[in-house]
Amino acid sequence: MSETIQAPRIAMLGGTFDPVHLGHLRSAVELHEALGLDRVHMIPAAQPPLxxxxxxxxxxxxxLLRLGIGDTPGLVADPRELERQGPSYSADTLAELRQAYGPQARLVMALGHDAFLRLADWHAPERLFALAHLVVVDRPDHEDALPAALAELVDxxxxxxxxxxxAAPSGRLLRLRLPSRMAISATEVRRRLAEGRSVHYLLPEAVEARILERGLYRRTR
Known part of the structure; x- marks a missing residue:
């Protein structure tokens, strides 16, 4: 029991963060609270395979991610996938985190429901469970039947x-409903920026300021 209490609780929250918005950051904070985590590594993907x-x-x-996180306790902007060559495979990232935190660490990979439905198509999906737990941030219709390959993978x-x-370092699956499901889409943020429309209250102020200052995502004529 003491081993379970003392083992660090670490989560990986990956994504393109293109750009990071308040929905990403609020989900990270609520994940940190709900799972009693020591740290959430927010990891931008260099080349998302899918x-x-x-x-x-x-x-x-x-x-932008570092600006968005600021001094928020427990959240870390982690560049490790940007420092590797080739596609950003989650299994490789989890292996690095497992090596860094040790065999008894409670390591979690958090992902959204839509990404979860495609999990069987990921690179080495069985290896994910060998390295970590999976926590699926659910949406209301999560009771729908899973694809056959995914159902077999998580059985x-x-x-x-x-x-x-x-209670274990890895190998399990939990579906988690977070309190604030902020319906902010990075696609919509990019569209509004391209059209020169307001993104106020969709992004952290520091992120919005840098994007506007540098003209990021603006449509070129």
């Missing part, structure tokens, strides 16, 4: 509460 290329450079996305892994999840 998505198109981000609109601005990795270094600019990282700078026998799902637990109902945080205590059961954290």
């Amino acid at each position: 998505r198109g290329a981000p609109q601005i450079s990795p270094q600019e996305r990282l700078a 026998g892994r799902e637990v109902d509460d945080v205590a059961t999840l954290m």
Whole structure:
């Protein structure tokens, strides 16, 4: 029991953060609280294998993320995927975090419901569970049937509460409903910026200021 109490609780929250917005940051804060985490690594992807290329450079996305996080306790802007060559595979990132925090750390990969539905198509999906727990930030229709390959992948892994999840270092799945599901879309933010429309109250003030100062995401004529 003492080992469970003392083991660090670490989460990985990946994404393109193109750009980081208040929905990303609020979800990270609520994840930190709900799971009793020591640290949430917010990790921008350099080359997301299943998505198109981000609109601005990795270094600019990282700078915006650091501005957005500011001095928020427990949140870390982690550049490790930007420092690797090739596609940003989550399994490789989890392996680095596992090595850094040790075999008894309670390591969590958090992802949204839509990403979860495509999990069976990810690179080495079985390896994810060998390295970490998965926490799915659910939406209301999560009771819909899972695709067959995904159902097989997660069979026998799902637990109902945080205590059961954290009783082991890895290998389990928890669906989690966060209190503030802020319906902010990075796609919509980019569209508004391209059209020269307001993004006030969608982004942290420091992020908005840098984007406007540098003309990021503006449509070129």
